[in-house]
Amino acid sequence: xxxxxxxxxxxxxxxxxxxxxxxxxxxxxxxxxxxxxxxxxxxxxxxxxxxxxxxxxxxxxxxxxxxxxxxxxxxxxxx
Numbered sequence: 137x138x139x140x141x142x143x144x145x146x147x148x149x150x151x152x153x154x155x156x157x158x159x160x161x162x163x164x165x166x167x168x169x170x171x172x173x174x175x176x177x178x179x180x181x182x183x184x185x186x187x188x189x190x191x192x193x194x195x196x197x198x199x200x201x202x203x204x205x206x207x208x209x210x211x212x213x214x215x
Contacts, residue, residue: 139210142203149204150179171202 145153157173160166167174172189176182190197 138207141208143206
């Protein structure tokens with residue numbers, strides 16, 4: 137059984153995030169709700185999302201936070 141937890145993007149999730157991006161591209165799906173994932177080439181660019189969005193949108197930038205939903209394994213005890 138798994139529980140979801142929200143985590144900030146970090147190097148720990150780099151492979152999964154970039155794999156997700158490739159899957160979206162291969163299936164020609166939309167990047168809606170992906171907070172600029174379409175615009176990056178490396179995961180390192182993803183970490184500095186706030187600076188990238190400020191540079192892109194200048195005075196129209198709206199502060200936001202990005203989280204990943206990560207599975208947290210739950211150990212079930214037998215009774």
